[in-house]
Amino acid sequence: MDHFQIRGGVLNAEDVPLPRIAEEVGTPVYVYSRATLERHARVFRAGLAPVAEQSGHEPLIAFAVKSNPNLAVLKVLANEGYGADVVSGGELTRALAAGMPAEKIVFSGVGKTRAELELGLEKQIGQFNIESREEGCELAELAAKLGRTAQATLRINPDVDAKTHEKISTGKAENKFGIPLVHALEVFDELAHLEGLNLRGVAVHIGSQLLDLEPLESAFAKVGQLVADLRQAGHKITHVDLGGGLGVPYKAGENPPSPSDYGSMVARATDGWGVHLAFEPGRVIAGNAGVLLTRVIRVKRGGNGPPFVIVDAAMNDLARPALYGAWHDFDAVEPSGESMTANIVGPICETGDTFARDRECDALQSGDLAVFRTAGAYGATMASSYNSRGFVAEVMVSGSQYAVVADRIAAAAIMDAERVPDFLS
Ligand code: LLP
Numbered sequence: 001m002d003h004f005q006i007r008g009g010v011l012n013a014e015d016v017p018l019p020r021i022a023e024e025v026g027t028p029v030y031v032y033s034r035a036t037l038e039r040h041a042r043v044f045r046a047g048l049a050p051v052a053e054q055s056g057h058e059p060l061i062a063f064a065v066k067s068n069p070n071l072a073v074l075k076v077l078a079n080e081g082y083g084a085d086v087v088s089g090g091e092l093t094r095a096l097a098a099g100m101p102a103e104k105i106v107f108s109g110v111g112k113t114r115a116e117l118e119l120g121l122e123k124q125i126g127q128f129n130i131e132s133r134e135e136g137c138e139l140a141e142l143a144a145k146l147g148r149t150a151q152a153t154l155r156i157n158p159d160v161d162a163k164t165h166e167k168i169s170t171g172k173a174e175n176k177f178g179i180p181l182v183h184a185l186e187v188f189d190e191l192a193h194l195e196g197l198n199l200r201g202v203a204v205h206i207g208s209q210l211l212d213l214e215p216l217e218s219a220f221a222k223v224g225q226l227v228a229d230l231r232q233a234g235h236k237i238t239h240v241d242l243g244g245g246l247g248v249p250y251k252a253g254e255n256p257p258s259p260s261d262y263g264s265m266v267a268r269a270t271d272g273w274g275v276h277l278a279f280e281p282g283r284v285i286a287g288n289a290g291v292l293l294t295r296v297i298r299v300k301r302g303g304n305g306p307p308f309v310i311v312d313a314a315m316n317d318l319a320r321p322a323l324y325g326a327w328h329d330f331d332a333v334e335p336s337g338e339s340m341t342a343n344i345v346g347p348i349c350e351t352g353d354t355f356a357r358d359r360e361c362d363a364l365q366s367g368d369l370a371v372f373r374t375a376g377a378y379g380a381t382m383a384s385s386y387n388s389r390g391f392v393a394e395v396m397v398s399g400s401q402y403a404v405v406a407d408r409i410a411a412a413a414i415m416d417a418e419r420v421p422d423f424l425s
Contacts, residue, residue: 002288003033003397004373011333011371015400018293018333022369025393025404027295028313030380032068032405034076034398036289037376041080044281047259050267051277060126060278062106064244065091067282067377068290072396072405074098077285083126085244085280089116096123106241106278108155108205110176114138121148127278128152129203129241131178136191136199143196150196153241155203156184156226158219162207162245165324171206171219178204184226185233192235200236201275202226205243208283211256213265216245220269227273237275242266244280248287250327250374259284283377290376292318292392293333297347298366305357306341309364314346315353316386318372318379322352330355332362333369340364348387380406385414 003014010017013031021031045061052058062085063077069091074084075098083104084095095105105125107116110132117139120128130136130152143150157178162169170177179187184202192199206219220242227237247256257265270277294313301307320326330344340363344355355372364370383392393408 001039002036003039004036004291004371006335009334011331013291013397013402016397016402018371019369021395021397021402022293022295022333025395026408027293027369028311028317028392029293029408030290030375030392030394031293031371031402032070032073032286032290032376032394032396034396037073037076037285038080040285040289041077041082044259044284045080047261047263048266048279050263051270054267054271055273055275055277057276060104060106060276062104062278062280063285064280064282065095066381068286068379069094069381070394070396070405071098072403073286074100085282089113089119092116092119092123092125102126106280108203108280110135114142117142118146121146121150124148126151127239127241129155130191130199131155133179133187133190136187136197137194140191140194140196144194145196148196149198152191152197152199153201153203153239154179154184154188154191154199155205155241156181156223158204158206158222160206160215160219160222162210162215163212164207164209164247165326167324168209169207171204171215181222181226185229188230188235189233201239201241202230202237203241203243203278205280206245208245209247210245211247211254213257213261216262217265217269220266224269224273227275239278240270240273240275241278241280242270244282244284246281246284248283248374248377251329285377287374287377290379291371291373292328292375292379293369293371296364296366296368296370299342299364302343306343309342309344309361311344311346311355311370313355313372313392314348314387314389315350316348316384316389317346317392318355318375319382319384320378321355323382328355328375329373330359330361331371331373332364333371335362338363348389385409385411388414390414
């Protein structure tokens, strides 16, 4: 459920008609709904109630900042008691700036630099998810030097097929993430003895946009076995991080498991583990809490197919269709009731700048407004300035109010950061 609904023939974000935002802020623009974010945050937490009950601990829910790092979005989630899963110093700094307490921050990622590890130590974040023996040794050494103890888990690679798009699958043996299960005991043993590290558990994340719980359940079963083996080997295991990955519906007919289906599965899979659990949801919280609002520049007759609806948003603003062939519903802001079949494209000079082909959609003409739905996760954050188009603006709606939460960065401002060196004049 989201708060983007037609009222009096016009698509609203909560109580704000989208044409007002288009008029006042311009297009393209991402529009987020605070009420939807809050709703999703609460529904996800409620889904985990059986887990909390069974383990006797409130789980840590660390929002995957990569899915939507906007400060206002992070602030909404901080207010909901969420922590943050970060993968760079930049994300760590944002999470802190949004008021997320350091102890609720988890640092993931295969390529944390020395400076990033230091930053995490300095800020005393809650957990480092270590992805290699080498990283563990480096973290231990830095922590010991600073007189700190890094709280850490070892991320394992369970070699499970998440059955999602290959580019967002992370738990197969050939993926770069985590420690292969066959090496887990040996690496854990080595790192657990290092001064500066409190290696207290394991972490896993097998991929994103999962529409089936089975791969998650089989990964969690492997984690459960590893926890038992580690304990058998004398290690004290108190924390397990089960990552994110729960999918969302992008189009009619897609029926991903609900947070409560997910929570029941997790409670079943983790029964008897006796650990503090952490989760790193991104898309399921932010995806349907945002749309990309765009205006039709013109409609051009097709060659031997449907017309091209050319919108002012492009692949630089919303990369998912070009990168993953992803589907985003496309709806008129003031639907006439008529429909058309169209190729929906942006202005960028490559054929990859296509949002949809042969799409049955609301009839649109030059000047009309439309939205790409489910754009709140992995939308603005993946924008670029390709074709010197500048960076897209972001707005948050709350009831009948709205605010610009990220300015549009004009192409001219980006150009201002460039120099022509003297040796060229
Ligand atoms: N934790 C870790 C360690 C991750 O790598 C990710 C996502 C998440 C949590 C959050 O996963 P979620 O709950 O959002 O599925 N750009 C792609 C998605 C990349 C996901 C990368 N990792 C897309 O637009 O589909």
